[in-house]
Amino acid sequence: MNTRPIRQLVPAFEVTEGAGVTVHRSIGTPALKNLDPFLMLDHFGSDNPDEYIAGFPEHPHRGFITFTYMLDGHMEHRDSMGNRGDLKAGGVQWMKAASGVIHSEMPQQTDGLMRGFQLWINLPARDKMSDPAYQEFSSAAIPEVALDAGRVRVLAGEFGGVRGVIEDSATDVLYLDVTLAAAARFSLPLSGTRNAFVYVFEGAARLAEQELKTHNLAVLGAGDTVDIVAGEEGVRLILVAGRPIGEPVVQYGPFVMNTREEIEQAFADYRDDRLVRTRAAMSGH
Template identity: 35%
Template sequence: MKRLNIKNADIGIMRKELEMAIEGQYSYDGAGVKLRRIFGGQNAARYTDPFLLLDNFGSKDPKDYEKGFPWHPHRGIETVTYILEGKVKHRDSTGVSGVIGSGELQWMTAGSGIFHEEMPQVEKEGNSGLQLWVNLPKEHKMTQPKYRNLKDKNMPAVTDSYGNRIKVIAGRRADAIGLISDLSIPISYYVVDMKKDSQFVQDIPEGHTAIAYVLKGRLGVEKGTEIEEGSAAIYKRSGDSVAVSTGIETAKFMLISGKPLNEPVAWYGPIVMNYKQELVKAYEELENGTFIKESADVQDL
């Protein structure tokens, strides 16, 4: 491992220490979309709570993504889709439809139930993006579904003293406040373009989960440890900030943080509830046609 310098001498600052570094594994999902799964599953959720799953899909070859993610349900979670290149068409069973373009994000609260499809479009530049699943707390599992569509041009952004550019999707950085703000639990989501030989520090509350995922380049995530493209750093919850650094090359990464729910997780396929009987009821409703409770609210930001 190349040693990268991360200063930790700030008076009164308690950096979150690295819990583990993980490398995404290639897999297939949907109707045959090739993707890199960074984390997912109930075992991982012990460390990533309130986050359940993170996938990075992307390819120049249409065969790797053109079959997409045909009709499927969700309940009890939020899916956050951020498109890096290309376009994804989306529609649900109640008639809501749209396109998520390059640099755009959709924060979908499935709540009581969404039945939808997400279909990457064949583009000359290829198609790539991220999808994050966020668990909903027990009292919000059956809330009204909602779409928040965020355009790239409307994402607040700031530049720090190193010249690093930080897009704020949710949370706050200096005077930039993310437009995704009506969430059921405190969550932050940043996309950071870092200069070479630079550092980045972000305040994250004590007790909150923090995860950094590298989209490009290499990132120093703890003194003496770096991770590369396709890998993530999961931090311990004690401490009130995260610090990362770059060496001789630039880097791009996403940083997410959130307050753990510490609730039971009953998970089968695209539905995540608290107890097994709630899962059984959800799949019975899929069979008898009573799964969708109400149409989704749509908010364009």
Template identity: 40%
Template structure:
């Protein structure tokens, strides 16, 4: 006898909050540095057709102890860092940084006729990796495979994704912290996307339209944290777009100060001393 897969239900809905970062860039932010989204820490949505909301961008600043993943819906961002990387990502592209011991970088916005719409995700590094070597990678839209549903599709940025028919794809980013996986789901009106996933952490952030997950409405600007199970079913009456995030918790202490995420407060103090002494990236 085949045992039916348990469909995952919404445990919690979190509303994104208006904030500012960089040189006055207006964003919608969801964060949890208490481990509630482990291995994820923060999700920022940059979306505006008003240049004054984002034109200042993110001038040079440091990071330690995390990975960042930036994904552009439309517009673009130009990245530069102390390692000598310089590149521009545009609609459908992504950039990934493993900050490790330390990286100093900037991200400056570009616009198209719709303005700018992009996301930045922070993933926590395990303690053993927090002082590792910093690395960087661009991923172009053409590198990202697509998985189908019923009037729906999924673009895999990283990790492995499988639908209910047993078809699967793996995104080009294979080294996301906490066995992380990230995807962009699109559903037409009346669409359905059914996925097989046993990941301990599973999150769905709706940024266009609205979804239903096991009977729970998830409107635009909400992050759904899913309970345990083996199957995720997304449906939409009106059509929707969402980011899907899955991973395995580190289960380690989290100490956070600004752009630094370590395990202990003393490590944050050391990061500040290193940055002020000019030895941050040594």
């Protein structure tokens, strides 16, 4: 066993998105521009409706996937494919923008806690102009694996003999929500051929004998096993891994392509109302 160390520790910092929503961003920052195939990780969370009520009105995407996981709260998704998603606590949504999607994500609550994650996953060049697609699943559909002192929710990929609900064939994404009681240990075989990170959002832990606090993201180094020990108050974290694409990334705002010319074309298409080319059926429940 060769434990994967922390290659880089990235404290998340606050940025404003949408119509004024404050998020903690770790990937997609000056400290960590991207982690192939991952382009951005935002952790949003507030119990003050003034900080989230304006939501994320209509905006375009091209060239990548958005993967949204709601921890608490209720958000409605609408897009140019005709999908209308009702994302509630514990639910998950995967949207392949690919050739072009315009969507909105708007809160369906006026008080209480709203909390979750949005992860941007790159697409290889061969898929960037493919048809959009959409998957959405409620909390009840997500399998859980019981541990001796905790649990693992399997959103994507495979763990403990069960497979997650989201299928992401391009980069073989693994996405686990791990909860551990105080001092509990969690080990997972994870090949060094897949880039991976751990993000703590409750409590603290030690990863490969290094401390990892709330709102800290750890990029994992080479090895074949992830080893995590919860702190004195326990920990809740996400562990995400994916197969790197290894292609040039040219990103400007909501568009992620391989060349500057493709970015310019995306802006021209959006300006001329040509961004949305196809509609796609909704899967999931």
